[in-house]
Amino acid sequence: MAPWRTGCGRYRKWLEVPFSKDPAGRSEQRAYHRWWYALHREPERRYRKTKLGKLKVLVIGHYSPSLSCARCGVSDMRALCIDHIDGGGRAHTREVLGTRSGNGFYYWLKANHFPPGFQVLCANCNLIKMIENKECWAG
Numbered sequence: 001m002a003p004w005r006t007g008c009g010r011y012r013k014w015l016e017v018p019f020s021k022d023p024a025g026r027s028e029q030r031a032y033h034r035w036w037y038a039l040h041r042e043p044e045r046r047y048r049k050t051k052l053g054k055l056k057v058l059v060i061g062h063y064s065p066s067l068s069c070a071r072c073g074v075s076d077m078r079a080l081c082i083d084h085i086d087g088g089g090r091a092h093t094r095e096v097l098g099t100r101s102g103n104g105f106y107y108w109l110k111a112n113h114f115p116p117g118f119q120v121l122c123a124n125c126n127l128i129k130m131i132e133n134k135e136c137w138a139g
């Protein structure tokens with residue numbers, strides 16, 4: 001699954017364009033990428049040079065096509081993260097990643113084809129939600 005799969009049916013056909021050496025196919029791909037970069041200009045410009053940035057845009061974009069926080073709408077990629085809708089994020093992350101944490105989770109989500117049960121929150125809303133659910137000592 002890819003971020004543009006959700007809610008962008010008009011451009012969906014470009015997903016079917018294979019990566020080929022055929023010049024016609026390449027120009028279709030270029031047109032698609034131009035559109036995608038235009039839509040995601042700010043975060044993409046900031047992150048496109050890093051491997052992690054590309055992965056993060058992909059993962060965040062899947063759960064939030066507008067690349068923004070589900071609660072407050074903040075769209076700064078640096079603040080956005082994946083939240084377990086039902087809570088228990090720390091235990092689950094430990095379960096699937098072992099001792100690794102943090103960025104490894106994005107790789108896990110991609111490798112597992114973006115399983116349901118997650119949403120995109122900014123760091124603030126994530127912390128507020130943890131306090132509300134008493135998953136966190138703060139507050």
Ligand SMILES: [Zn+2]
Binds near residue numbers: 072073121125
């Ligand atoms: Zn937020």
